Structure formats: structure tokens, C-alpha cells
Amino acid sequence: MSLNTFFQKLVPTDLKFFPMFESLAGLIVQASVAQQQIFEHDDPVKQKDLFKQIKDIENKSDEIVQNIFDNLDKSFVPPFDREDIHELTTSLDLVIDLINNVAQRIRQYRPKEIPSEFKDFTKMVFRGCEQINLAVFELRSIKKPNKILKACKKMLDIEKEADDLYHSTISNIFKKEKDAIELIKQKEILENLESIVDCIKDVSDALKKIILKTA
Amino acid sequence: MSLNTFFQKLVPTDLKFFPMFESLAGLIVQASVAQQQIFEHDDPVKQKDLFKQIKDIENKSDEIVQNIFDNLDKSFVPPFDREDIHELTTSLDLVIDLINNVAQRIRQYRPKEIPSEFKDFTKMVFRGCEQINLAVFELRSIKKPNKILKACKKMLDIEKEADDLYHSTISNIFKKEKDAIELIKQKEILENLESIVDCIKDVSDALKKIILKTA
């Protein structure tokens, strides 16, 4: 037993990390719901409200992340390896940042048309965020990691599904859209949507690393 | 007291790092001045000279960075944590690389028009580089970190200001520019300008990490 492990058995784990992770996971689901609504509404007033909602969520997320990092510096025994907490937190925060990026681009570019596949994409993102939420709320029971592993598996499946959808959608955009400026808009929004799904995979990787060391 | 700390008290800190950081900070200011001038001159001869100036600055920067890394391997007691020096050096070098990227793109793309906001952007970059210079010259007095912290605060303010400017400028480009190829040029130059400001924030983060551990 290393000295470190020895101390970890003596000193109670700092439990205040769990509520912070859970708040972050809740914000992720909220952001993904708002994102879905953006792609379903043509009403500019409603859209403007949704852009603001997502921006507010991003600000709240930044606060929680700062809180987690501050506690990481002070806490004697965080529940998991410091570096792994850092990685998990960063990837959770990034999901929200990237959802905000998509919203910002729609606001700035005002695309004339949104390919219908984009809605399917936001549904996949939402499903991935649901799995993130499920997995994060299971972190308290990390010693029985089955539910987390199941959620991670689903995140990976969603990433593969999204990859296929990306390929067919980008091919379609180049086939159908003959207005170069509209093509630029659609292409970049699609790439930003894809980056969210990649980031959901990063969350899954971070979770699995924590399980490997802790469970 | 750890063994490491014990040795650090016995062995004098390797002071030759400071002049190297200061040279790098000086080059950053020079590069940002040359960049401003590129955006103020339409004269292709003058511009060509400025592209070369920036390329030369980039080469000098690479040499200094190599020097810092070589000394990091050899030096018994660098003034700060090795990893933090690495991060600071990399971010300082990247500022210059990114300024060179902007210059190269203008040279390669020959945009017909440069939105006036781009000049405002280069002014913000210049102000950020001035703050970097100020902060780096204060590293010798890291035990009294107030001036560095003030400079870091200003870098962050500039990053936020630049973020707002980016959003309004990209919206304007999509509103005004109807020539798709010209839009591509402007969009990418703007994105490259923005990445400089993001990197100035990274410098500020690296500086704050050093203060946290040293001051």
C-alpha cells in the first residue's frame, strides 16, 4: 500500500464534488434541449430567447468549473485522481461551449435553410447528453460501475451513428447547395454539431479512466 | 520541507532564463506592431517588407525557444516549475506564430477589401502584446506579483472585448460580402486574428499558474 493510498483510507473523501458534477451534467441536458428547440423554431424572437438561454447556461457552467478547480486545489482527498477530475470537468464544460458555438453561428450566419439532417443531429446530441447525465449521477456509486459503463457504451454508439450521419450530410450539402455562401454556413454549422458528439466521446473516455483507477 | 524544496534553497536559481523570456516578449511587441502596419498600408511593396519582418521575427523566436528548452534540460534549478516554463514559452512562441499566420494569409489570399474592424482587432492584439511584455519583465520580481496580475487582468479584458468584436464583425461580413471567395478570405483572416487573442489569454493563464506556485 502506497503512502498515498494509506492516507486516502484515513481521511474522508471530499464529497462536495458530486453535487458540482451533477449541476454541470444538468446544465448539459438543458443546453442540448435548448439547442434542439433552436433547430425546430423559425421564429426569430423565440430563437433569440434560446440563444440567450444557452449563453446563460454557458456562464453558469463556467462558474461551476471554476468552483471545481478551486476545490481541487484545496481539497486533501478529492473522490478521484486530480488529473482525471480535471479532464472530466474540462470535457463536460466543453460540451456546453460547443453547443453555444453552434447557437452563436446560427445567430451570426442566419442561414437561409437548415438541412433536415441537422435536426437528427441535435437529437443524437440530446441522447448523448442524457447518457452523460445518467453516468455523472452514478459517480457516487463508482464501486459498482455497470450503469456508467453502459452509458459510456451508448455514448460511443451515438458517436458512430453521428459519424455516419455527418458523412452522408456533408455529401448531400455539396450535392444540393449551389449557393457558395449558404454552403459555407451549413458546412460550418454541421462541423460544429459533429464536434459536440466528438466531445461526448471525450466525456466517455474520461469516465472510463476514472472507473479504471477507482472501481 | 520536501527534498526538492530543500535543494532549491541551497542552489542559486538559474537566472539566465529572464533575459530569454524578455527577448521573446520584445519580439511579440515588434510582431504586433508590424501586423498593425500591414493593415494600415495598401502599398504592396511596403506590405511585402512587413511580411518579411514578421517572418524574421518568427525565426528569431524559434531560436530563443530552442535555447530556453535546451537550458531547461540542463539547468538544475530553473526559476519556476519546469512544466510551467514550458507552457509559458510555448504560448509566447505561439502568439508570434499566429501573427505570422495572419500575415501569410494576407499574402496568399490578396483580399480585395479589408473590413475596417480588422484594424481595431490588430490594435487590441497590440495592446495585449504590450501587457504580455509588461508582465514578462516583472517575472524577476515574482514575489511581488501585483503588476503581473494587473497585466493578466487586462489581457483577459482584451480577450472579452475582442470576443464581442469578433461576433459583430463576422455577422457583418456575412451581411455585407456577397462575393463568396472574398468572404472566405475575410472570414479566415478574422478567425486567425481571433486566435491570437485567445493565445494572449493562454499566456495570462500560464503566468497566473507560475504566480500561484511561486509567489
Next chain:
Amino acid sequence: MSLNTFFQKLVPTDLKFFPMFESLAGLIVQASVAQQQIFEHDDPVKQKDLFKQIKDIENKSDEIVQNIFDNLDKSFVPPFDREDIHELTTSLDLVIDLINNVAQRIRQYRPKEIPSEFKDFTKMVFRGCEQINLAVFELRSIKKPNKILKACKKMLDIEKEADDLYHSTISNIFKKEKDAIELIKQKEILENLESIVDCIKDVSDALKKIILKTA
């Protein structure tokens, strides 16, 4: 002598890493050959076959990488520093991923024309991959690192050469291509080609780090 070094002298190095690296290096050469052929064939049937070949190579590469990482967790004495093996493996895998990216983009974008400079680029990539292969097969004789260092030097030369070619080619694309959508396609394929060469430089950096610590 540290305890770690002491054990390393007692326990035989885990030699099964070498064949795995060598398989990976072999796949890299295969992928770069297939990539060259894509740019030489207009026949869509032949091209489709090549896209599939590269995709299959990427899948095989993923398996080997997983294998290396699994062994890294289990092996008591890997032949080099764990982190360095991780870095080398990741950069080797990325070369193949990026070659696949180029193939995918050609498949999705169906560019009407391919600038002749792109073929020169794929030849440079192929030469770089040959040097990777040479260097990786020399890892068994790392104590005499001359041949690896020579190969690394050539990788760097290729990267510089490719950098010049990139600059002149992107300028030409903006001069010649007046169809914005075709320009977007060509520009992005070129950027993806360039990222392969950047990654070859990363392989060279990873190899040199291993030499520095081991030879």
C-alpha cells in the same frame, strides 16, 4: 541508480512492442501508397476501391493501437518510457487517420478538378512515410540511433519542403479557381494534406524524445 533503473536492469524488457510498432509503420506506408493512387486515378470504381482500402487500414491501425495501449498497462518494463510510447503510438495512428480524412473528403466533395500540385504533395507524404517506416524498424537498435536520427532529419526536410509547396499552392488556388464551391473543396483537401506532413513531424519529435532518454 534509482530503484526504477535498478529493476529495469533485472527484468527483461517487454519485446512484443517492436512487432506492433512495425505493423503500424507498415500500414502507414500502405496508406500513403493508396493515397498517391487516389490522386492518380480518375476512374471512380478504382477510387472507390482505394477509399475502402484506406478505411480498412485505419481499422487495422486502431486495433494495433488498442493492443499497444493494453500492453502498456500490463507490461512491467516496456522498452521505452510509457508516456513516450503513448506519444509515438498516437502520432503514428494519427498519420493514418489524416490520410483517411483526405480520402473521405475526396469521396464526399467530388472535386471537379485536382490541382497538379496535390500529386506532388502525396509524393512528399509517401516519402515521409517511408522514413517513418525506416526509423520504426530501427527502434530495436536504439542504442545506435544514427539511422533513426537520419530518418528524422529527412522527415523535417520534407515538412519544410511541403510548407513551401503549401504556400505556393494555396496562392495559386486563390488566383485560378473562380468557382467558390470548387475553391472550398480544393482548399480543404490541401489543408488536410498539409496536416499529414505536420503529423509526420510529430512522429519525428516523438522518436527524438525516445532517443534522448534511451540511447
